[in-house]
Amino acid sequence: MSDHLIPEPLSQAQNQTNPIGSLQELAMRNGWRLPKYSLAQETGPPHKREFTVTCRIEAFVETGMGTSKKLAKRNAAEKLLEKFHSFSQDNIAISLRNEQNHNLGCTxxxxxxxxxxxxxxxxxxxxxxxxxxxxxxxxxxxxxxxxxxxxxxxxxxxxxxxxxxxxxxxxxxxxxxxxxxxxxxxxxxxxxxxxxxxxxxxxxxx
Structure with missing residues (x-):
């Protein structure tokens, strides 16, 4: 795997308009598996639902919340994008190596x-x-x-x-x-x- 893991920073406008798409592009450019979204929780009365969605990409996970699954998914993607751009390339490389070591894991x-x-x-x-x-x-x-x-x-x-x-x-x-x-x-x-x-x-x- 290449050591050049994180490409040029994505523009703020791009993050805000389509964080889900931006995260998917980031994964594809780096040869990672595509982001995986999971519904973790659904609470509240029918007219006021609150959804919690987790977004995982390789060794990284974030949680988003929203009044719809789409908004919760978007929020999780935004948080994960922010995490990537706050990390150094070394931190990301170490986390990815640790993930590869656990790929088979406990089945x-x-x-x-x-x-x-x-x-x-x-x-x-x-x-x-x-x-x-x-x-x-x-x-x-x-x-x-x-x-x-x-x-x-x-x-x-x-x-x-x-x-x-x-x-x-x-x-x-x-x-x-x-x-x-x-x-x-x-x-x-x-x-x-x-x-x-x-x-x-x-x-x-x-």
Whole structure:
């Protein structure tokens, strides 16, 4: 892969008019996979929906929010463009190399067939014990199974005024789970709980 990863900066006007297109062009020029957008959450009453979308390109992820999926997608693309132009080429190259090293990652087959103690306990755990440190539990499984976790705070509060966060697992395919709470740490714990529930279902499938 070329070391010249980031081309000449995109103009502000171009970013503002079509950030989704600009991000796609950036990916194509650098030989990256195209941006992948995922709906992480949909909240609010029917007449006032709020959408949260994650945008991933190679090793980089951003979250956008909006009153429609299109606006949330656009917002996520804008944030990712801003991130690229604030990074140095060295930072981007290092992140891409780390991503390539994890490309195979922890697949569902590996999880299902794993004899690791942590994942075996997870398969039979109820995940409903009050005051459990789900963040720690998730980290222990991640270490055992060879994937990484990353928490992303969502700036906006939820409809009922709670903090929101996402947790991304560098499994293959990647998992993104949402959580809420009365503080960032509570939101992180809730998103870790959601991720553990998902892992438990997938790892338990035959």
């Amino acid at each position: 569902w087959d590996i999880l299902r067939n794993s004899s690791g103690k942590k994942i075996t306990v997870l398969k039979i755990s109820s995940l409903s014990i009050p005051n459990t440190d789900y963040i720690q539990l998730l980290e222990e499984i991640a270490e055992e199974q060879g994937f990484n976790t990353k928490y992303l705070n969502i700036e906006e509060l939820s409809e009922n005024g709670q903090f929101q966060s996402l947790v991304e697992l560098s499994t293959n395919p990647i998992i993104v789970c949402h959580g809420t709470g009365i503080s960032w740490s509570n939101a992180h714990n809730d998103s870790a709980h959601s991720a553990l529930q998902y892992l438990k279902i997938m790892a338990g499938r035959k």
